[in-house]
Amino acid sequence: MSSTTEPINLTGSLEDYLETIFLLVADHGFARVRDIAKARDVKAGSVSPALKRLSDLGLIRYERREYVGLTLEGELAARRVLARHDLLRRFFSEILQMPDDAAEREACAIEHVLSPEAMDRLVRLFEFLSACPESQSEWLRRFHHCSLVQPELEKCENACCRSTLPSRIDEKFHNVFQLKPGHEGTIRQVRAQGAVRQRLLDMGMLPQVVVRMERAAPGGDPVWISLNGSQLALRRAEAETIIVTEL
Amino acid sequence: MSSTTEPINLTGSLEDYLETIFLLVADHGFARVRDIAKARDVKAGSVSPALKRLSDLGLIRYERREYVGLTLEGELAARRVLARHDLLRRFFSEILQMPDDAAEREACAIEHVLSPEAMDRLVRLFEFLSACPESQSEWLRRFHHCSLVQPELEKCENACCRSTLPSRIDEKFHNVFQLKPGHEGTIRQVRAQGAVRQRLLDMGMLPQVVVRMERAAPGGDPVWISLNGSQLALRRAEAETIIVTEL
DNA sequence: GCATATTATTAGGCTCGCCTAACAAGGCAT
DNA sequence: ATGCCTTGTTAGGCGAGCCTAATAATATGC
Numbered sequence: 001m002s003s004t005t006e007p008i009n010l011t012g013s014l015e016d017y018l019e020t021i022f023l024l025v026a027d028h029g030f031a032r033v034r035d036i037a038k039a040r041d042v043k044a045g046s047v048s049p050a051l052k053r054l055s056d057l058g059l060i061r062y063e064r065r066e067y068v069g070l071t072l073e074g075e076l077a078a079r080r081v082l083a084r085h086d087l088l089r090r091f092f093s094e095i096l097q098m099p100d101d102a103a104e105r106e107a108c109a110i111e112h113v114l115s116p117e118a119m120d121r122l123v124r125l126f127e128f129l130s131a132c133p134e135s136q137s138e139w140l141r142r143f144h145h146c147s148l149v150q151p152e153l154e155k156c157e158n159a160c161c162r163s164t165l166p167s168r169i170d171e172k173f174h175n176v177f178q179l180k181p182g183h184e185g186t187i188r189q190v191r192a193q194g195a196v197r198q199r200l201l202d203m204g205m206l207p208q209v210v211v212r213m214e215r216a217a218p219g220g221d222p223v224w225i226s227l228n229g230s231q232l233a234l235r236r237a238e239a240e241t242i243i244v245t246e247l
Numbered sequence: 248m249s250s251t252t253e254p255i256n257l258t259g260s261l262e263d264y265l266e267t268i269f270l271l272v273a274d275h276g277f278a279r280v281r282d283i284a285k286a287r288d289v290k291a292g293s294v295s296p297a298l299k300r301l302s303d304l305g306l307i308r309y310e311r312r313e314y315v316g317l318t319l320e321g322e323l324a325a326r327r328v329l330a331r332h333d334l335l336r337r338f339f340s341e342i343l344q345m346p347d348d349a350a351e352r353e354a355c356a357i358e359h360v361l362s363p364e365a366m367d368r369l370v371r372l373f374e375f376l377s378a379c380p381e382s383q384s385e386w387l388r389r390f391h392h393c394s395l396v397q398p399e400l401e402k403c404e405n406a407c408c409r410s411t412l413p414s415r416i417d418e419k420f421h422n423v424f425q426l427k428p429g430h431e432g433t434i435r436q437v438r439a440q441g442a443v444r445q446r447l448l449d450m451g452m453l454p455q456v457v458v459r460m461e462r463a464a465p466g467g468d469p470v471w472i473s474l475n476g477s478q479l480a481l482r483r484a485e486a487e488t489i490i491v492t493e494l
Numbered sequence: 495g496c497a498t499a500t501t502a503t504t505a506g507g508c509t510c511g512c513c514t515a516a517c518a519a520g521g522c523a524t
Numbered sequence: 525a526t527g528c529c530t531t532g533t534t535a536g537g538c539g540a541g542c543c544t545a546a547t548a549a550t551a552t553g554c
Contacts, residue, residue: 013541026477033502046542048503053540065502065549080449087453096368109360116445118353121343123437123448128394130454131435131490139386147375188378190370198363201370202327206334207377230273243378260511280532293512295533312519312532 010057012112015081016040017050018059021068022078031068084119085111091122095129097144172246176225177239179213185244186210192241203232205242257304259359262328263287264297265306268315269325278315331366332358338369342376344391419493423472424486426460432491433457439488450479452489 010018020039024031033051037044051068054060059074070078085107092103114122129140179185187209190200204227205211214224214231222233257265267286271278280298284291298315301307306321317325332354339350361369376387426432434456437447451474452458461471461478469480 011540034500042541043543044502045504045544050541076449079451083449083451083453086451090453090455092365092368096365096372098364098368102362102364106362106365109362110357113356113360115349115353115356117345117349118339118343119448120444121339121345123453124394125343125390126454127436128390132389132393142379143372143375146379147371189374197367201366202323202330204326204330204333206330206337206370207373208337258510281530289511290513291532292514292534297511 010077014050014054014057015077015112017047017054018070018074018078019081019085021060022070022075022082025068025070033068036068081111084114087119087122087126088114090126095125095140174244174246175240176211176213176234176242176244177216177220177223177236179211179225179244179246181213181215184210184212184247186247187242187244189243190241191243192238196238196241200238200242204228210247211242211244257324261297261301261304261306262324262359264294264301265317265321265325266328266332268307269317269322269329272315272317280315283315328358331361334366334369334373335361337373342372342387421491421493422487423458423460423481423489423491424463424467424470424483426458426472426491426493428460428462431457431459431494433494434489434491436490437488438490439485443485443488447485447489451475457494458489458491 017036017040020036021031024035024039028035033044033047036051037047040047051060051062054074055062059071059077061069061071088107088110089103092098092106093100096103098106173188174185176185187205187207189207190197190205192200209227211225211227214226216223216236220236223236223239224231224233225239226232264283264287267283268278271282271286275282280291280294283298284294287294298307298309301321302309306318306324308316308318335354335357336350339345339353340347343350345353420435421432423432434452434454436454437444437452439447456474458472458474461473463470463483467483470483470486471478471480472486473479
């Protein structure tokens with residue numbers, strides 16, 4: 001018997017099968033090939049060999065044409081996958097406030113690659129939020145309100161940012177367009193929404209990243225800025241949505 | 248020309264190649280097959296067909312036996328991957344305080360499956376922490392101190408939890424073992440460390456999950472508790488590390 | 495009991511992405 | 525120039541994991 005810690009290495013696909021079987025057994029008391037195929041949205045012909053593989057790994061009990069049952073090891077593995085799934089779903093849903101279906105999709109995609117170490121840390125984050133009412137009600141509420149619902153820095157500054165710590169008050173918030181050539185700033189927020197925001201994020205306009213204004217075309221329309229050692233051209237309107245604090 | 252938003256669907260492997268090429272070009276000014284193979288830890292024979300595929304997709308410029316260059320589209324795609332990578336790495340490193348190498352591994356594994364939507368939300372989280380000094384210095388510092396460095400609920404209770412919100416003060420913190428048969432509680436924290444903690448998390452002992460004490464064996468050693476509709480047996484010592492608030 | 499419908503298995507293909515090993519093309523030294 | 529060494533390409537294999545289509549086993553209706 002491989003006692004406490006057996007680091008079985010399952011593929012993502014097999015983990016999915018295991019998870020599906022666990023849920024089917026929990027919900028309906030049994031799991032047949034057809035149900036599994038339907039739940040996983042694959043054809044029945046793909047399920048049989050997968051069950052064979054799981055059976056060879058000792059994770060399920062399966063006699064041809066009989067109901068599928070999890071072994072003890074299989075149940076452990078299934079619970080592990082489900083716990084990761086649940087944790088991730090709740091992170092995207094409760095912390096990042098994504099819609100349920102999107103949070104679910106995200107969790108499905110990531111659950112197979114999240115390490116136990118990262119899982120541990122993420123749980124501690126939830127524990128902290130869950131056990132510390134102050135953190136939860138204040139910080140999380142503010143985050144949801146300021147950044148997700150009403151993402152305008154002025155309001156946020158009034159509501160929370162400028163309120164307590166004097167050290168940052170003298171830091172000047174500019175947008176990138178206002179930086180003088182040769183000057184640098186640390187990105188604090190990208191206020192653009194939708195596709196433009198997406199594009200800017202994709203380019204690497206992430207918080208804490210340092211950008212330098214290189215030069216602006218006459219009239220200021222394309223401006224060239226550099227970040228991470230490479231140069232990019234931005235429309236003036238885009239540059240104006242990037243809030244920085246000058247270095 | 249596929250203007251603003253072209254939703255090219257790259258496989259994880261091709262994204263990795265693109266990322267590698269981008270970094271090699273940025274660092275050394277050129278990228279050869281051998282360098283790419285070395286950086287990605289694959290054999291040179293695997294690289295050529297990958298370059299062919301990227302070339303067919305219009306993401307790189309590549310003449311047989313010449314240096315590799317990114318097209319404009321390719322560079323955009325590479326930047327997008329890198330931005331996700333960077334963001335994730337920093338999440339695991341700065342927020343969850345994982346060691347650099349572990350954070351890096353985690354980022355590598357997840358970067359290919361994180362949706363733009365989730366990326367957006369995660370960026371807003373960073374923006375919030377970055378633009379709101381109060382949040383950052385108070386909340387994050389407390390989290391790191393209370394949950395990651397010194398994970399003992401008593402200290403945490405003194406330092407932050409019991410300090411402000413009176414509503415929760417009357418909630419009794421118990422451990423699962425102290426629950427009477429038939430009674431339920433909401434998990435707040437799993438204090439066990441190491442392998443035992445891992446096992447409990449794997450079983451689904453996650454914050455906010457409701458558990459019910461079913462029964463305890465005479466002497467209290469295995470105790471049976473149920474969560475998510477299924478029963479589990481726990482050692483007494485394990486049950487005592489699970490902190491709940493009774494419902 | 496026998497025909498039909500449902501369900502499961504198997505066989506044969508396919509893609510992706512890796513491998514190894516053989517082969518091709520230049521660069522460099524003698 | 526000849527040959528070696530480094531580098532790149534190609535061919536052939538392999539495993540995962542999906543597909544379809546044919547077949548086998550079980551259940552159900554008449």
